[in-house]
Amino acid sequence: MKEENMKEENMKEEDVNEEDVNEERGTLERIADEIADLLDLQEVSGMNDQEFRVMSYLTSAWNHFVEIPNMRNDDREEFLHALHTAQNLIGMSVLRRDRPEFWVKPE
Numbered sequence: 552m553k554e555e556n557m558k559e560e561n562m563k564e565e566d567v568n569e570e571d572v573n574e575e576r577g578t579l580e581r582i583a584d585e586i587a588d589l590l591d592l593q594e595v596s597g598m599n600d601q602e603f604r605v606m607s608y609l610t611s612a613w614n615h616f617v618e619i620p621n622m623r624n625d626d627r628e629e630f631l632h633a634l635h636t637a638q639n640l641i642g643m644s645v646l647r648r649d650r651p652e653f654w655v656k657p658e
Contacts, residue, residue: 596645597645597649598641598645599648602641602644602645605637605641606638606641609634609637609638612634613630613631613634616630
C-alpha cells in the first residue's frame with residue numbers, strides 16, 4: 552500500500568514538473584519572439600546598439616511617467632515634448648552616420 556501511494560505521489564510530482572516545464576518553455580519562446588521582434592526593429596530603424604538602447608530607455612521612461620499619480624495633462628504634454636526632442640536627436644545621429652554627404656557631422 553505504501554509503495555502504491557509513493558508511486559502515485561511521484562506521478563503527481565512528475566505531472567506538475569512537466570506542466571511547469573511546459574509553462575516555462577512557453578515563456579521562454581515568447582521572450583525569444585519579443586527579442587527577435589526588437590532585433591528586427593533595430594535593423595529596420597538603422598540605429599546602432601547604443602542608440603537603440605537609449606530609445607528603449609526613453610520608451611520605458613514614458614511608460615513609468617504616465618503611472619505617476621496626480622500629474623496634470625500639461626505635465627504629461629511637457630514630458631512627452633521632451634522625450635520627442637530626445638528621440639529627434641537620436642534620429643539625427645542615425646542620419647548623420649548613414650547620410651554624411653547630406654547631414655553635417657558634429658564636430
